[in-house]
Amino acid sequence: MNLFEEISQLVKETLKVITKRPESFNRTSLEKITIEPPRLAAYGDMATNAALVLTSKNDSPRDLAQELAIKLTKDKRILKAAVAGPGFVNLKLSLDCWHHVLKAILSDGDNFGRSNFGAGKRVNIEFVSANPTGPLHVGHTRGAVFGDALGNLLSFAGYRVTREYYINDAGAQIEALARSVYFRYLQAIGKKVVVDDMDYPGEYLAPVGEALAQQYGDKWADQPEQVWLKEIGDYAGDIMMKKIQEDLASLGVKMDVFFSEKSLYGTGRIEAALKQLQEKGLIYEGILDPPKGKFIEDWERREQTLFKSTEHGDDVDRPLKKSDGTWTYFAPDIAYHFDKIARNFDILIDVLGADHGGYVKRMKAAVSALSDGKVSLDTKLIQLVRLQKNGRPFKMSKRAGSFVTLRDLIETVGAGVTRFVMLTRKNDAPLEFDFDKALEQSRDNPVFYVQYANARVVSIFRRAKEEGIPITDDMLRNADLSVLNHEMEIAVLRKLAEWPRAVEMAARSNEPHKIAFFLNELAGEFHRLWNLGSDDSNLRFIQPNDIPASQSKIALVRAVSIVISSGLGILGVTPLQEMR
């Protein structure tokens, strides 16, 4: 059930009947027709720009609009159609129509708002992909929440979603991790060591060193690096990865695939991917110019292996090998994306930190080249999180080893609050995360505001039971809805009817924050109606001594609860039954 879709069909069919110039109905102008809630509620329930879009230069849009309006009123669902402004047609829908929407929501239940928008297309969302060198911090958390919610959103909208984590377990950072752990190991077996230059000085590595000491005693105490580097690196990386998975689990994020960068090395997979590019003539040996405007001290002109990414929209060609002959980060990442393409995804989405912005073009170029433009790569850059507490910002520094971790967040505010707050901003805007605000119980805190609405809903159900009002799904579905005729009750229904549209728009742009904003609006409509009950007892949901009227009103409440639950479900937040 999607009311906007239904009215849109009606408008388009009506237009076909009345137009004298069918040739002006090319596909593009039909696609430009919108059916949307008007800016002002006073205009009506829906507005369409059809006449404006379809009128050719010399005709008056208002004439076509007028004709359209007259024809539309013939439909039962349309109570009133009026021409306004330059040629909009504002529609007022019949009470019956709204009641029909409510019945549809009740019978669709959890499925209300689901759609086939994605047409079963296969989407791969790669997110988090943090180096396994330490616990996840706040920045990773935002990426994790975003990716996971996007996954939920796209599933809801009819895509087949795979959530994926790329483990960077092959680069220099793992060796750095190994050295840091080695320090901790030496400490654990009682050696005096000077800890002044560790890459990862965080305390969290101390237990790893101790575990090594337990297992191996002083076996590695006086050994040179090449003896232990790889083994300790693998060992520590595995432990860190387990911790990361625990962190993700505590946030409610479950990956479908963990893809190891290491698995690309020594298996010919990098070479195979690059061969694809080679065959398209996109790989060559060449010399890059140093970046302009930025002085690099030890710049040396050097011939190296380059990917001709400029052929696919990048600004400069990109190196695939470092000066020591090993691969750059880019090379295995090309192989990784080649693997994703080979796994037959229709759409790839990479969720990256904002500091990877400079990486986007080359990766898109690679995907475009490898798939001959058949697979699209969408990148979502996640901006920084600024943490605040008591009005004062605090800093994160990985080098100092002191940073706010995902675990800190969950322990202080909980997973649900963390997730919701992080989804109240679009991904490309910086997010201010205030610990105090997140826990505050007020209108200013959107998490609370939405949860409070849900708690009120639940309290109505509870009260109804106490009053002996039967509210099974079946009874609500068959309730006589004619008592639902107040403007504010319709306003709630109007918002509910927008839900499928909101889902589609959020999915279209890969923007789960739109769901959070929608829920905030829906909660607002509901709180408003609730409060009207104190002025006018006829608007209370529970009508003493009138079971049928109570059931009708509770049917509306049930619909609100269905949509709030669905919406929170997409965000990955558990609805609260009561506030404490």
Next chain:
RNA sequence: GGCCCCGUAGCUCAGCUGGAUAGAGCGACCGCCUCCUAAGCGGUAGGCCACAGGUUCGAAUCCUGUCGGGGUCGCCA
């Protein structure tokens, strides 16, 4: 210097593939509890949508340029 993101009310931010008189919360001011949770609701005040051009019947939205803030720029990932 190149590239990417951002600039909307005093503050924090929405604004849907271009659409009507640009919205919400906070803060300020004025109201609403004998009544389903007042942890809420109503109202008032507050704007040259950074600036300048362009496209269009129509621009906060699209294009170009300028200014301001952030990110990034071979051998980090």
